[in-house]
Amino acid sequence: MTLKIYGVPRSRAFRPLWLAHEAGIPFELVPVDQRKGEQHDPAFLAVNPNGHIPAIDDDGLVLWESMAITLYLAKKRGGPLAPKDLAEDGLMTMWSFWAVTEVESHALQILYNRALRPEAERNEAAAIAAIDTLRKPTAILEKHLADRDFLVGDRFTVADLNVAAVYSYAVPAPEAFAAAPRVRAWLDAALARPAVAAARNG
Ligand SMILES: N[C@@H](CCC(=O)N[C@@H](CS)C(=O)NCC(=O)O)C(=O)O
Structure with missing residues (x-):
């Protein structure tokens, strides 16, 4: 399943989006716009009960917290962006x-x-x-x-x-x-x- 990134670029979702582009990871952007209050929609609260963007769904693994997400994606992808040890x-x-x-x-x-x-x-x-x-x-x-x-x-x-x-x-x-x-x-x-x-x- 394609990685889903929930959020919009003008938010902390920019961080996983930058990582995904940098690493060449295919993804689907699921728009959740905090300026429209969409982070409070029940469908998104089922993904991130905190009601904040970003969140990701990586083949059933749901993560929130932008820094945890970028570190996870970098390590999963491997290569120069990721820690070597x-x-x-x-x-x-x-x-x-x-x-x-x-x-x-x-x-x-x-x-x-x-x-x-x-x-x-x-x-x-x-x-x-x-x-x-x-x-x-x-x-x-x-x-x-x-x-x-x-x-x-x-x-x-x-x-x-x-x-x-x-x-x-x-x-x-x-x-x-x-x-x-x-x-x-x-x-x-x-x-x-x-x-x-x-x-x-x-
Ligand atoms: N520590 C969280 C903070 C997430 C966060 O506060 N995101 C903002 C957008 S940049 C948000 O969802 N704001 C809307 C709200 O809190 O209702 C992270 O880094 O992912």
Whole structure:
């Protein structure tokens, strides 16, 4: 059975879509649009009782949580995106968890208050506070990238994909990268990959 990805590109479903395009995994996109409230439809709640996108159904294996999904798909597919051993697996998991715990909520504040919300509803003070909070994790990433082009190993992996997907929310605040030119270059290179443009179209 073809892999089903539930969601829409303008959501965290972008992450499994990017992974699937990057890895050449065939899939069917089942549209569930959070802006239309479709994540609360009973049919989708039977897939993900949390009422959040994304979720996948891989031949009867149902998974939710975007990072778990991308890590699973990368490992199932194998190849350069996936960890080649347990040490790389640990590092890729570490960076993915780091992105969702240390970066995501602040990066989202930037996205909402600099881009997504109608201008009258934006809170610039919240954006500035988020930019300030992001300085510490971004400095950690900048230091990590001082002598490497990728987060784990010497190739683009699911770790880069997961962390770049989260950092992409901070793009509307160029000043968040002012002290982190290597992070900016790494992020720009990740987001310029052809699979990103493909994933944005579903
Ligand atoms: N930790 C979850 C978060 C999923 C999530 O909150 N998705 C958003 C869309 S990006 C959503 O479904 N929002 C609608 C809602 O919560 O009602 C993940 O990474 O998959």
